[in-house]
Amino acid sequence: MKLKFTKMHGAGNDFIVIDAINQQVELGPEQWARLADRRFGIGADQILIVEHPTEENCDFRYRIFNNDGGEVEQCGNGSRAFVRFVSDKGLTSKRSIRVQTMAGIITPRLEDDGSVTVDMGAPRLEPELVPFDSQGLEGVAQGRDTLWPLTVRARGAEQTVLVSVVSMGNPHAVQVVDDVDIAPVLETGPQIENHPRFPKRVNAGYLQVLDRGQVKLRVFERGAGETLACGTGACAAVVAGIRRGLLDSPVQVQARGGRLSIAWAGEGQPVYLSGPAETVFEGEITL
Numbered sequence: 001m002k003l004k005f006t007k008m009h010g011a012g013n014d015f016i017v018i019d020a021i022n023q024q025v026e027l028g029p030e031q032w033a034r035l036a037d038r039r040f041g042i043g044a045d046q047i048l049i050v051e052h053p054t055e056e057n058c059d060f061r062y063r064i065f066n067n068d069g070g071e072v073e074q075c076g077n078g079s080r081a082f083v084r085f086v087s088d089k090g091l092t093s094k095r096s097i098r099v100q101t102m103a104g105i106i107t108p109r110l111e112d113d114g115s116v117t118v119d120m121g122a123p124r125l126e127p128e129l130v131p132f133d134s135q136g137l138e139g140v141a142q143g144r145d146t147l148w149p150l151t152v153r154a155r156g157a158e159q160t161v162l163v164s165v166v167s168m169g170n171p172h173a174v175q176v177v178d179d180v181d182i183a184p185v186l187e188t189g190p191q192i193e194n195h196p197r198f199p200k201r202v203n204a205g206y207l208q209v210l211d212r213g214q215v216k217l218r219v220f221e222r223g224a225g226e227t228l229a230c231g232t233g234a235c236a237a238v239v240a241g242i243r244r245g246l247l248d249s250p251v252q253v254q255a256r257g258g259r260l261s262i263a264w265a266g267e268g269q270p271v272y273l274s275g276p277a278e279t280v281f282e283g284e285i286t287l
């Protein structure tokens with residue numbers, strides 16, 4: 001079976017994008033993981049599949065597979081790549097599209113300068129919706145947020161980190177650190193990702209506040225490891241920072257692979273994510 005694909009990235013978070021409207025695509029988790037493998041496959045943090053919608057009033061269905069082959073609910077940077085892809089391939093002439101995802105409908109918009117802004121929907125903040133098991137834990141109040149203690153091992157010692165829990169359709173745990181460049185992301189990221197309090201695992205964010213409108217962010221992603229940028233991670237981190245009383249919307253997020261811009265008007269309101277989406281190359285692979 002031959003499969004046409006496009007390699008894309010959004011601020012260094014890289015994707016294999018596959019048109020499943022004009023070619024038949026029926027693969028299982030092992031094949032997704034193989035395609036995403038950087039040595040035995042094409043290599044990517046996520047694989048994005050473009051399909052016909054199954055819901056009314058949507059233009060497309062967007063499915064997301066992590067580097068480990070698991071299907072997930074949402075991908076912010078991927079949604080920008082998705083819009084560039086359907087526009088470049090002539091699959092739509094609309095600038096603003098309604099996209100069905102596992103986590104609900106998102107509405108990305110292609111701007112005149114080529115960047116994409118995505119209405120990612122409202123964050124879900126109740127621990128059980130993240131999902132996070134807070135039973136028996138005592139939270140610490142900061143601003144409008146509740147921080148939850150998690151025990152991890154770092155640099156040979158046990159320590160407690162305080163995380164905000166946020167769902168952007170997918171689960172995030174955000175901690176504030178003094179300096180992202182020396183934060184033990186690779187050591188504590190996998191422990192937080194697989195912490196038993198998160199039944200669906202979690203994306204672990206490390207947020208450094210530079211001032212009320214600018215932050216640095218690193219994210220150890222569920223099913224992909226540390227990536228150069230995470231769109232939903234940036235949304236979750238800014239939501240957490242605003243609720244903690246540390247940030248004001250809009251916020252510029254400096255990730256290792258580029259810059260994202262996040263705007264959020266507060267509880268119950270959608271989060272807007274803007275940033276780049278680039279095509280790297282086109283290819284065909286035989287499976």
Ligand SMILES: N[C@@H](CCC[C@H](N)C(=O)O)C(=O)O
Pocket residue numbers: 013045046066072073074075076077078170171203221222223224227229230231232233
């Ligand atoms: N890179 C993404 C998030 C992809 C999914 C995530 N790893 C998960 O498992 O939830 C983004 O830009 O949001």
